[in-house]
Amino acid sequence: xxxxxxxxxxxxxxxxxxxxxxxxxxxxxxxxxxxxxxxxxxxxxxxxxxxxxxxxxxxxxxxxxxxxxxxxxxxxxxxxxxxxxxxxxxxxxxxxxxxxxxxxxxxxxxxxxxxxxxxxxxxxxxxxxxxxxxxxxxxxxxxxxxx
Amino acid sequence: xxxxxxxxxxxxxxxxxxxxxxxxxxxxxxxxxxxxxxxxxxxxxxxxxxxxxxxxxxxxxxxxxxxxxxxxxxxxxxxxxxxxxxxxxxxxxxxxxxxxxxxxxxxxxxxxxxxxxxxxxxxxxxxxxxxxxxxxxxxxxxxxxxxxxxxxxxxxxxxxxxxxxxxxxxxxxxxxxxxxxxxxxxxxxxxxxxxxxxxxxxxxxxxxxxxxxxxxxxxxxxxxxxxxxxxxxxxxxxxxxxxxxxxxxxxxxxxxxxxxxxxxxxxxxxxxxxxxxxxxxxxxxxxxxxxxxxxxxxxxxxxxxxxxxxxxxxxxxxxxxxxxxxxxxxxxxxxxxxxxxxxxxxxxxxxxxxxxxxxxxxxxxxxxxxxxxxxxxxxxxxxxxxxxxxxxxxxxxxxxxxxxxxxxxxxxxxxxxxxxxxxxxxxxxxxxxxxxxxxxxxxxxxxxxxxxxxxxxxxxxxxxxxx
Numbered sequence: 001x002x003x004x005x006x007x008x009x010x011x012x013x014x015x016x017x018x019x020x021x022x023x024x025x026x027x028x029x030x031x032x033x034x035x036x037x038x039x040x041x042x043x044x045x046x047x048x049x050x051x052x053x054x055x056x057x058x059x060x061x062x063x064x065x066x067x068x069x070x071x072x073x074x075x076x077x078x079x080x081x082x083x084x085x086x087x088x089x090x091x092x093x094x095x096x097x098x099x100x101x102x103x104x105x106x107x108x109x110x111x112x113x114x115x116x117x118x119x120x121x122x123x124x125x126x127x128x129x130x131x132x133x134x135x136x137x138x139x140x141x142x143x144x145x146x147x
Numbered sequence: 148x149x150x151x152x153x154x155x156x157x158x159x160x161x162x163x164x165x166x167x168x169x170x171x172x173x174x175x176x177x178x179x180x181x182x183x184x185x186x187x188x189x190x191x192x193x194x195x196x197x198x199x200x201x202x203x204x205x206x207x208x209x210x211x212x213x214x215x216x217x218x219x220x221x222x223x224x225x226x227x228x229x230x231x232x233x234x235x236x237x238x239x240x241x242x243x244x245x246x247x248x249x250x251x252x253x254x255x256x257x258x259x260x261x262x263x264x265x266x267x268x269x270x271x272x273x274x275x276x277x278x279x280x281x282x283x284x285x286x287x288x289x290x291x292x293x294x295x296x297x298x299x300x301x302x303x304x305x306x307x308x309x310x311x312x313x314x315x316x317x318x319x320x321x322x323x324x325x326x327x328x329x330x331x332x333x334x335x336x337x338x339x340x341x342x343x344x345x346x347x348x349x350x351x352x353x354x355x356x357x358x359x360x361x362x363x364x365x366x367x368x369x370x371x372x373x374x375x376x377x378x379x380x381x382x383x384x385x386x387x388x389x390x391x392x393x394x395x396x397x398x399x400x401x402x403x404x405x406x407x408x409x410x411x412x413x414x415x416x417x418x419x420x421x422x423x424x425x426x427x428x429x430x431x432x433x434x435x436x437x438x439x440x441x442x443x444x445x446x447x448x449x450x451x452x453x454x455x456x457x458x459x460x461x462x463x464x465x466x467x468x469x470x471x472x473x474x475x476x477x478x479x480x481x482x483x484x485x486x487x488x489x490x491x492x493x494x495x496x497x498x499x500x501x502x503x504x505x506x507x508x509x510x511x512x513x514x515x516x517x518x519x520x521x522x523x524x525x526x527x528x529x530x531x532x533x534x535x536x537x538x539x540x541x542x543x544x545x546x547x548x549x550x551x552x553x554x555x556x557x558x559x560x561x562x563x564x565x566x567x568x569x570x571x572x573x574x575x576x577x578x579x580x581x582x583x584x585x586x587x588x589x590x591x592x593x594x595x596x597x598x599x600x601x602x603x604x605x606x607x608x609x610x611x612x613x614x
Contacts, residue, residue, distance in 0.1 A: 002280065002309075003280075005280070005281070013517050013518070013519040013520075013524075014519065014520075015519050015521050015524060016521075033280065035334075035335050037335075039425070040425060040427070040517065040519075040524065040526065048229045048231060048232055049232075049335050051228060051229050051282060052228055052229050052232045052233060052277060052278050052281050052282060052332070052335060053277075053278045053280070053281035053282065053335060054277065054280075054281045054282040054283070054284075055281075064519070064520045064521075065520070066520075
């Protein structure tokens with residue numbers, strides 16, 4: 001069975017790579033094929049990578065408070081590129097200052113993300129939701145690729 | 148004594164070089180007209196009889212190798228998925244194989260695209276798309292579209308390996324000749340164009356040479372190994388890398404400003420020279436060739452002048468704006484124009500400098516500073532050629548120039564555009580006897596002799612200082 005493919009990366013002019021790398025390793029361990037774009041990734045590069053690798057989901061990280069600006073129109077870009085049904089997650093320090101999380105979450109869901117995650121989310125929680133969202137779409141995690 | 152005969156079937160001339168492989172020197176040169184359209188033997192015989200006259204009979208040749216850019220060169224169409232990813236990787240593979248790209252397509256081919264490709268009648272179509280295990284729907288769609296065309300040319304398939312069997316079967320079922328090879332982009336961060344290049348070269352040797360009528364002269368040579376531009380790239384690679392026993396010259400750039408295109412070759416990994424610089428975008432080929440189809444010194448004189456700015460161009464040529472425009476008009480009408488007067492020569496030099504400057508700008512990578520919340524970060528796209536050791540010029544305009552160094556120096560980095568990663572302190576040299584193609588061909592059978600020949604023939608120019 002073909003493993004499910006995830007594109008990960010840190011969007012915009014954001015250099016915080018450590019958390020994203022840990023997340024990518026955890027996803028690989030969980031049996032996903034991970035295409036890790038790393039830090040400083042423009043929105044368009046997530047889309048191009050997802051097309052070429054036939055990704056099942058894009059996981060966007062943003063840690064520097066500008067996520068709202070960087071992620072604006074992200075779902076529209078996906079639709080434009082023929083990725084209407086791709087699963088979109090976003091997580092990190094998505095906005096500047098102390099704002100109530102439900103407001104922030106609502107804004108990102110309105111932008112077309114399927115899920116948004118606040119700071120301090122455990123990797124296990126993300127894996128759990130990913131598996132259930134894929135199951136709802138009739139997709140199962142494949143066997144890890146042998147390298 | 149080991150003697151080699153090297154033949155270049157060009158679009159205008161059939162050029163011959165007789166080489167002493169032991170000494171790495173040229174014994175004799177001759178050329179005849181290019182007669183591929185009628186019978187390739189006519190021009191070759193004319194050149195061979197000139198050789199026989201100057202050598203008082205032809206010596207026994209150990210090797211007889213040829214390259215060809217005749218009959219339109221190796222005309223290729225490339226197809227990929229995302230324009231900046233597999234479609235670009237396909238272009239790099241075709242250019243690296245010495246092809247003349249007549250069309251490049253991305254995403255799903257339309258009926259209109261199919262008609263365009265059929266109309267182009269390429270010699271080879273390179274079909275790519277999808278990383279391994281990635282997208283397969285688009286390459287399958289494109290294979291179906293191409294299978295339905297009347298194209299009779301060979302296809303090279305170098306896309307997502309999961310789709311490879313089906314793509315091959317679709318094309319083969321429609322009676323197409325298909326060569327399957329490794330994906331040009333097996334993963335998003337990996338470029339692997341050498342297998343596709345090898346497949347293209349093999350088809351060129353075994354089929355295209357026949358289709359172009361070059362094998363009518365088959366009794367006079369052992370093999371037509373590759374298209375001439377691929378031979379030049381192989382020559383450059385040998386000069387840079389050396390052989391298993393002799394070291395080369397290190398990373399280098401070869402510039403070839405011609406009448407119809409300006410070609411740039413670079414050998415080297417182009418990694419950031421400074422620490423802390425982050426690379427972005429497609430990985431770069433170690434041996435990279437770019438072809439600027441809008442920078443031919445004859446057919447594109449007007450666009451070269453426009454690109455550099457008409458006033459600046461006229462000033463560089465030392466003429467008035469009106470004189471410059473009149474001369475450009477003359478060149479566009481007479482693409483075989485050879486400069487005669489001092490003014491003509493000045494004008495050609497200005498054209499060459501402009502073509503070299505722009506072609507080098509496009510070939511070299513760029514570094515930009517992005518200001519992040521954590522401070523400035525340097526991003527690099529493309530190759531950093533700042534530290535290449537050598538810039539080599541080839542082609543008539545450089546070889547015949549009295550001040551080739553001042554023309555080649557147009558390839559150097561300039562302070563006005565520090566983001567462009569062009570050579571900063573390279574030595575300059577010219578390939579005086581137009582031998583790089585011969586070096587590349589000979590390298591296939593005797594790398595040691597080819598390297599000796601290449602090194603002997605490079606004429607280093609004074610003024611290897613930074614611009």
